[in-house]
Amino acid sequence: xxxxxxxxxxxxxxxxxxxxxxxxxxxxxxxxxxxxxxxxxxxxxxxxxxxxxxxxxxxxxxxxxxxxxxxxxxxxxxxxxxxxxxxxxxxxxxxxxxxxxxxxxxxxxxxxxxxxxxxxxxxxxxxxxxxxxxxxxxxxxxxxxxxxxxxxxxxxxxxxxxxxxxxxxxxxxxxxxxxxxxxxxxxxxxxxxxxxxxxxxxxxxxxxxxxxxxxxxxxxxxxxxxxxxxxxxxxxxxxxxxx
Ligand SMILES: Nc1ncnc2c1ncn2[C@@H]1O[C@H](COP(=O)(O)OP(=O)(O)O)[C@@H](O)[C@H]1O
Ligand SMILES: [Mg+2]
Numbered sequence: 551x552x553x554x555x556x557x558x559x560x561x562x563x564x565x566x567x568x569x570x571x572x573x574x575x576x577x578x579x580x581x582x583x584x585x586x587x588x589x590x591x592x593x594x595x596x597x598x599x600x601x602x603x604x605x606x607x608x609x610x611x612x613x614x615x616x617x618x619x620x621x622x623x624x625x626x627x628x629x630x631x632x633x634x635x636x637x638x639x640x641x642x643x644x645x646x647x648x649x650x651x652x653x654x655x656x657x658x659x660x661x662x663x664x665x666x667x668x669x670x671x672x673x674x675x676x677x678x679x680x681x682x683x684x685x686x687x688x689x690x691x692x693x694x695x696x697x698x699x700x701x702x703x704x705x706x707x708x709x710x711x712x713x714x715x716x717x718x719x720x721x722x723x724x725x726x727x728x729x730x731x732x733x734x735x736x737x738x739x740x741x742x743x744x745x746x747x748x749x750x751x752x753x754x755x756x757x758x759x760x761x762x763x764x765x766x767x768x769x770x771x772x773x774x775x776x777x778x779x780x781x782x783x784x785x786x787x788x789x790x791x792x793x
Pocket of ligand 1: 567572590591592593594595596597598599
């Protein structure tokens with residue numbers, strides 16, 4: 551019997567800041583071609599979980615596997631070169647630089663071996679986000695919140711990752727803008743990049759994702775298809791504002 555190997559796998563991972571444990575025995579798997587959402591309230595440990603993939607902070611116990619390799623103790627730059635890109639919370643574009651300069655940084659910052667063409671990456675990003683093409687000479691600081699999020703995603707894609715980790719891309723954006731960005735996430739997956747999406751915005755994230763996990767105080771309490779979790783009474787009570 552053939553078994554399909556996950557692209558990213560957490561096996562019983564525990565993470566702490568000093569003496570304070572924030573993630574307790576996390577196990578989860580993400581397969582190629584999926585969009586998987588992890589939803590949880592503020593402070594549940596979502597950002598920590600994503601940052602642990604890059605070894606900052608390191609897991610105290612348990613193992614992380616990516617693309618068939620154990621990466622738990624790899625240095626951060628080495629993990630990026632395995633083909634994982636993170637779009638951090640709060641977007642963090644370089645405000646004084648133009649859109650084009652921000653995108654160019656995306657490839658030079660992450661990739662040391664240039665075995666792929668810069669032009670192809672740029673074209674892919676501009677095709678995905680025509681707005682960025684229109685504004686390529688504009689300073690990133692003058693973009694709207696939604697455009698800055700597109701730029702942050704575009705910059706991460708410049709390294710042509712196998713997997714994109716997104717930390718609350720919907721934060722502070724109007725529902726319509728979130729919808730536009732989430733449509734693009736679907737296209738990114740169709741183009742071959744697997745997505746792990748971390749969100750407080752359970753409603754839109756679970757609509758988009760095939761599968762989801764619910765994180766409560768550093769523990770996964772529920773897992774299922776996006777559709778199942780959306781109608782789960784516990785999820786509805788905790789995240790969708792229903793009593
Ligand atoms: N650098 C840090 N040092 C100490 N505690 C931290 C640090 N970052 C986050 N925490 C704590 O870890 C817990 C989880 O935080 P975080 O991963 O940011 O959650 P989320 O992204 O779900 O809001 C919170 O209690 C937070 O205060
Ligand atoms: Mg966070």
